[in-house]
Amino acid sequence: MTSYLLRGVSLLGATPRDLVIADGRISDKPDAEEIIDADGLVALPGLVDLHTHLREPGREDAETVETGSRSAALGGYTAVFAMANTSPVADTAGVVEQVWRLGREAGLVDVQPIGAVTVGLAGKQLAELGAMATSAANVRIFSDDGHCVADPRLMRRALEYVKAFDGIIAQHAEEPRLTEGAQMHEGEVSTRLGLTGWPAVAEEAIIARDVLLAEHVGSRLHVCHVSTAGSVEVLRQAKARGVRVTAEVTPHHLLLTDELAASYDPVYKVNPPLRTASDVEALRAALVEGVIDIVATDHAPHAVEDKECEWAYARPGMVGLETALPVVLSVLGEQWDLIAERMSRTPARIAGLTGHGTGLAVGDPANLTLVDPSARRVVDPAELASRSRNTPYAGTTLPGRIVATFLRGEPTVLDGKAVK
Numbered sequence: 001m002t003s004y005l006l007r008g009v010s011l012l013g014a015t016p017r018d019l020v021i022a023d024g025r026i027s028d029k030p031d032a033e034e035i036i037d038a039d040g041l042v043a044l045p046g047l048v049d050l051h052t053h054l055r056e057p058g059r060e061d062a063e064t065v066e067t068g069s070r071s072a073a074l075g076g077y078t079a080v081f082a083m084a085n086t087s088p089v090a091d092t093a094g095v096v097e098q099v100w101r102l103g104r105e106a107g108l109v110d111v112q113p114i115g116a117v118t119v120g121l122a123g124k125q126l127a128e129l130g131a132m133a134t135s136a137a138n139v140r141i142f143s144d145d146g147h148c149v150a151d152p153r154l155m156r157r158a159l160e161y162v163k164a165f166d167g168i169i170a171q172h173a174e175e176p177r178l179t180e181g182a183q184m185h186e187g188e189v190s191t192r193l194g195l196t197g198w199p200a201v202a203e204e205a206i207i208a209r210d211v212l213l214a215e216h217v218g219s220r221l222h223v224c225h226v227s228t229a230g231s232v233e234v235l236r237q238a239k240a241r242g243v244r245v246t247a248e249v250t251p252h253h254l255l256l257t258d259e260l261a262a263s264y265d266p267v268y269k270v271n272p273p274l275r276t277a278s279d280v281e282a283l284r285a286a287l288v289e290g291v292i293d294i295v296a297t298d299h300a301p302h303a304v305e306d307k308e309c310e311w312a313y314a315r316p317g318m319v320g321l322e323t324a325l326p327v328v329l330s331v332l333g334e335q336w337d338l339i340a341e342r343m344s345r346t347p348a349r350i351a352g353l354t355g356h357g358t359g360l361a362v363g364d365p366a367n368l369t370l371v372d373p374s375a376r377r378v379v380d381p382a383e384l385a386s387r388s389r390n391t392p393y394a395g396t397t398l399p400g401r402i403v404a405t406f407l408r409g410e411p412t413v414l415d416g417k418a419v420k
């Protein structure tokens with residue numbers, strides 16, 4: 001295993017120094033076989049994404065575990081959690097083990113499967129949560145993402161079930177009866193465009209219900225892609241009462257608004273929908289404050305035919321792994337410790353993932369990424385490593401370039417390019 005000396009690297013923005021990586025760990029050895037000129041580069045612990053769609057098995061035309069892993073590594077990630085809405089659904093030990101094994105074979109990031117809460121994501125009966133937990137994939141997070149676990153009795157039973165092994169239910173908070181036929185955020189813009197709205201209350205009502213259920217059961221709830229100012233207030237109150245709830249926001253909900261729907265370009269169609277500028281403001285403040293714990297990409301690759309069609313028929317979702325850090329950097333500025341907290345340490349801690357999100361001290365596993373904060377990049381969909389092209393940032397200039405990523409001491413990205 002090659003050892004590396006990162007010359008003049010700034011750890012989280014601190015005074016530049018030399019950092020040696022040897023035998024898969026941060027080392028106190030004085031030198032190494034390969035020298036990387038890290039002048040002007042910032043080292044962060046490898047990013048951890050709690051919400052990625054890798055589409056394998058079933059939609060390998062949109063993404064595979066391998067292409068999604070490469071996309072993740074190029075975005076500075078060393079671990080991603082793969083959502084269960086594949087085909088077949090990841091609702092058995094067999095499917096989660098398959099995804100886990102494919103991740104190991106690709107070897108670019110640690111791929112941790114998320115198990116479905118209900119059989120086939122149908123919301124009728126609990127999936128084999130215990131079998132997935134004890135499988136080789138060691139599943140601890142369960143989600144029907146794409147769908148809400150709308151039945152309160154099932155949600156309660158799921159929370160009760162995972163409590164035994166300190167598992168988490170990650171909820172896609174959307175009261176389905178309130179979003180029938182919805183095409184975009186319900187508000188002034190939807191009225192103007194004449195499109196059926198997805199009201200904020202459809203999200204807020206489920207979060208309010210679920211924090212009460214989690215409190216009642218004493219179990220752990222994680223709220224996916226929080227998108228409204230009202231949701232932030234529900235979370236704030238629940239956390240103040242000591243409810244075991246964590247929450248994520250996506251990069252796109254921190255930057256983009258519902259005004260973009262006026263273009264009728266389905267690249268802006270996503271679930272939950274892009275909201276208003278005041279929601280964006282509240283989400284940013286909540287992320288800084290910690291009411292929202294983490295940034296998660298909700299990387300949702302879609303094939304061209306599912307995206308380049310009429311708005312009403314397009315699938316919701318955007319790719320996000322390769323632009324997440326640049327977007328967050330543009331929103332938060334160079335607050336490196338905060339970025340490491342929200343994109344690496346806290347997601348690793350929520351998931352109970354050891355070896356990621358560390359302080360990069362001597363002896364820690366060398367899972368890290370090097371960023372050039374002075375570089376600016378125009379996003380070109382054709383350059384993405386993802387198999388899909390549905391980025392809302394085409395032609396946008398974003399700060400920060402991921403120069404290198406290391407997974408347990410092995411480079412997965414060097415000079416801004418994937419090594420395999």
Ligand SMILES: NC(=O)N[C@@H](CC(=O)O)C(=O)O
Nearest residue numbers: 053145146270271300316317
């Ligand atoms: N976010 C999306 O708009 N789409 C996701 C599903 C989801 O995250 O709810 C997908 O799987 O495509």
Ligand SMILES: [Zn+2]
Nearest residue numbers: 145146172224
């Ligand atoms: Zn979702």
Ligand SMILES: [Zn+2]
Nearest residue numbers: 083145146298
């Ligand atoms: Zn999702």
